[in-house]
Amino acid sequence: MDLDRSPLAMPFPDLPAIAGVTLRVARAGYKEWGRCDLTYAELAEGTSVAGVFTRNVCCSSEVELGREQARAGRARALVVNAGNSNAFTGYRGREAVEQIMAQVAERLACDQREVFVSSTGVIGVPLPKDKARAGVSAALDAAECSWEDAAATIGTTDTFPKGAVARAVIGDRTVTLAAIIKGSGMIAPDMATMLGYIFTDAAVEPAFLQRLLSEANERTFSCITVDSDTSTSDTVLAFATGKAGNAPLASFDDPGADAFAAALNDICRQLAQLVVRDGEGARKFIEVAVTGAVSEESARKVGLAIANSPLVKTAIAGEDANWGRVVMAVGKAGEPADRDKLSIGFGGHWAARDGLPLADYDETPVARHLQGSEVRIDVDLGIGDGQATVWTCDLTHSYIAINADYRS
Amino acid sequence: MDLDRSPLAMPFPDLPAIAGVTLRVARAGYKEWGRCDLTYAELAEGTSVAGVFTRNVCCSSEVELGREQARAGRARALVVNAGNSNAFTGYRGREAVEQIMAQVAERLACDQREVFVSSTGVIGVPLPKDKARAGVSAALDAAECSWEDAAATIGTTDTFPKGAVARAVIGDRTVTLAAIIKGSGMIAPDMATMLGYIFTDAAVEPAFLQRLLSEANERTFSCITVDSDTSTSDTVLAFATGKAGNAPLASFDDPGADAFAAALNDICRQLAQLVVRDGEGARKFIEVAVTGAVSEESARKVGLAIANSPLVKTAIAGEDANWGRVVMAVGKAGEPADRDKLSIGFGGHWAARDGLPLADYDETPVARHLQGSEVRIDVDLGIGDGQATVWTCDLTHSYIAINADYRS
Structure with a gap:
């Protein structure tokens, strides 16, 4: 079915480039649709990562692995598959995720645990490895794309692409946060899950980034609901490339930490509200x-x-x-x-x-x-x-x- | 609005008279409708009572008082008002309930704590005392009515009257349970709540009746849902008149206790399923x-x-x-x-x-x-x-x- 654009939709904001982040999209063909469905974000060496994930115990392999990877705190790339959530697919689904991680790690010559994968769409169908391999290859060689292209490509039943921006001053540097998100049911596991990605050029230690993201999550993503149904794939990841050159933030004692925390909270709230604005059938x-x-x-x-x-x-x-x-x-x-x-x-x-x-x-x-x-x-x-x-x-x-x- | 009869409706069963129970209905005119809306059940002296009530902390005065009265274990009468739930009405609502209890207790020359009151319908409007007084007067002097009349009179947005019957053998006596219930949202506090009443001629000690009702509740009423919304007025009461003449049941050691428990569980399950069959908008x-x-x-x-x-x-x-x-x-x-x-x-x-x-x-x-x-x-x-x-x-x-x- 074709869905009309939500009457509560917001125009896509003007998102600036984030130093250390390169976006590309490609067509893996997970579904019969004439659009890109694989999103690739390459991250500079030394990028910190933090994540919050669904508490649904029937979660996907992507969520299980991502939770473990986020604990290590470092990221070099993100791959998002749209059209197949790969949830409830057992060992076969896990193999497909590990294949993607290995393929990207080989190109970047990095540890494969630094490659994050998310998938969203129908459940119970293992992600086809051949399509994933060809899609990742195409993405690795594709031209850079815009934030709006990436936001549209991670979407499934979303009726509009969703992005947000925030800034904070840390010492003498202004750092920027840019983010994209998808979701329209708070979750319909066969067609829509919430996946959000925040990118910043700020330098932030992984453990502190995780603390800030977890705290922001409590007041933003954990405060929205469309239909009370919790996805098997919900994921929000924050990547900090450090390219702004600020003195790295490691605790609230560091100058600028409060400002960065406020900006992170702000961008999370924007993203969360955008998901509600695309809630299935929402008119108010x-x-x-x-x-x-x-x-x-x-x-x-x-x-x-x-x-x-x-x-x-x-x-x-x-x-x-x-x-x-x-x-x-x-x-x-x-x-x-x-x-x-x-x-x-x-x-x-x-x-x-x-x-x-x-x-x-x-x-x-x-x-x-x-x-x-x-x-x-x-x-x-x-x-x-x-x-x-x-x-x-x-x-x-x-x-x-x-x-x-x-x-x- | 007029609601069509649920496609899942069941015909009203043939309910036998229960010795020690007399039913009457009257028109209090709580709403602008041309039907009876006040149900009165008179119970023989010595009737045991047990109850289970909503856990909604914003419950009505009827529920607060009923919970206290059920603990005392004795009942002589039940009054059910339809069209006004009297919930969220503060001290004025409580005064109306106490007036009804006093009025019936005076007629029966009993303790007013033996008079149980339930109300269902719109919330936030104190039950009008004048209409209640006239309605109770009319009911006290009305002719006896059928189970189906009583079942229809306690209803609000229900699309069909609901009743159930069960029997058990205790020693050389066959005891009978007859029951009526109303409800179509698992609860819409401004128009429908679940109220259920079970009457039996068995002799059962109040504490044991309470135990059996609580256990049956866990496997029946607590196992249904229409829309996950919990009423401020949900009430199920069981009355045992003792007129069947069996040796009173006081524990599972008594002969026939298991059979009676099974019959009580059976009638509760029937009632619970009838409410689901009248769930708002239900087709399956x-x-x-x-x-x-x-x-x-x-x-x-x-x-x-x-x-x-x-x-x-x-x-x-x-x-x-x-x-x-x-x-x-x-x-x-x-x-x-x-x-x-x-x-x-x-x-x-x-x-x-x-x-x-x-x-x-x-x-x-x-x-x-x-x-x-x-x-x-x-x-x-x-x-x-x-x-x-x-x-x-x-x-x-x-x-x-x-x-x-x-x-x-």
Whole structure:
């Protein structure tokens, strides 16, 4: 099926080149489609890497290997296959990944553990080794391509290419972060998974880069949901080439570390929100802001319970200020809450405070807010200082159409 | 909106009278509808009671009070209000419940804690005391009604009345269990919650009745899901009048206790499945059978992860044997599983075994199975002896229509 461009799509931003990163794409032909489907990024020697991966226990070989490789902290290349996730394919799938790693390592004369591989698409079909070998060969010899080309090539059911940029000043150097991501279901393992790649010219020690990425992940990628279904392939990798020439960051004691952490967090949030904007069937972008929880973690869980509730998501799709459904979702989250201290609002207008509907509640401004394409749900639990913001989209007929009306 | 009768509906069964139980209905007019909406069941002196209630922390006053009353173990009456759930209404809602308890207790000359009240419908609107008082008065003086009348009167968005019957032999007596239930979303707090009532003429001590009901609940009501949203009002009560004259059951050492437990489990499973058959937008009844888990509890969690997955539910709606989505759901359940020992099948036909797609997999019989209205998903984790069966329905355009296309 051909999918219309999401009404919440954003134009592709102007991404600058990152010193030490070269992008190329090629056609491996994993599916019957007339487009490139293999993305190759070559990274300068000495590039640090960090990664966060799906917790789905039925994860792909790519995820298993990538987790191990990221621990070693060094990267020279990234290969992304689109159209076949290679998940649930046993030893045959693993062989295909190892073949790609060896092929690239031979060309770059590097350790094959420095070659990262991701795959996204249908599951249960081992990645065809012959197509992979020819595709990698073509990519290694291809001309350099743009960020937008790479962003489009890693996509599957995505309806628009997604990129983001951020900058930070470290000492006397300005470092740049550029990133691409794909994903439109939070995950449909036979057709869409979330894969994100962040490239920076900053010099950052691997262990510190991992710490910063893990922390950013908690407040960004872990705070989005489209349909509550967790991919077998979700992967976010951050590569730091060090070409900006800053004094390498190794801890928060280093000058500029806070600025870099903020920029990394910023670019992760941008990427995460772009995935929600391409959520399957999405017509409205929803921000759920939870305050007054016993902790940040508790606030995030309450936010996700709301963002994952089909009844809340369909209410927003129907532009219905149905705060009762939000109360229900708060209550089912399994987190500390006190019904009689709970307040619920939309777009800055409270509908209920301290466990009671507002006596003078005026639905007019709320109804107007819900008619827009950006909706905010405010929840104050009133029992602590923990807060968190999560992002999701509405649940519409198009989600059903995409996932039920067509055979995959 | 008027809802069409579910295509999975069952005819109302022939329920016998239960000695010690008298049913009456009346019109309180909680909503603008031309039907009875208040159900009253009078129970003989000495009736035991047990209950299981929602774990939603934003529960209604009815649930808070009912939980406390069930602990005392004795009941004389039940009042069910339909059209207003009285949830999230603070002290005003609680006053309305206490008024009903006092009014009935005065008529029966009993302790008001022996009068149980449930309410279901819109939330955030205190139950109107004047309508409740007039409705209860009318019910107390109304003629006896049938089980089907009572089942229809407790309903809200239900598309068919639901009842079940079971029998057990205790010593030389045959005891009978008759039950009614309502619910069509696993819960939409502004319009539908699950309320179930089981009546038996058996003599059962309250503490033992509670134990049996709690155990049955784990394998029946806790094993169904329509949309993963947990009501603020879910309640199941079991009343035992003792009129059958059997030697009272107090433990599993008593003759007939096993038979009664089996009958109670049977009637609970019937009721639970009826709710799924009236799931919002349901077109297919889905049984998920999980074997080979590390424990029964683990198997149940894996089953519910599958049954709650929007991607699995839309695949079944689309009659798509998408076992990759089942793999994904197993993996995200957070329970012990080994990708390489996992087997997935539909209707008794395996699609993947031991972590690999079947080489000679023939989709023809599977496709035929999925075209029916009763679908079975088989999952063998291959790592233990734990097993569980859960029930759900598919996720269709009608679910979106019911919950998004109409303002509530």
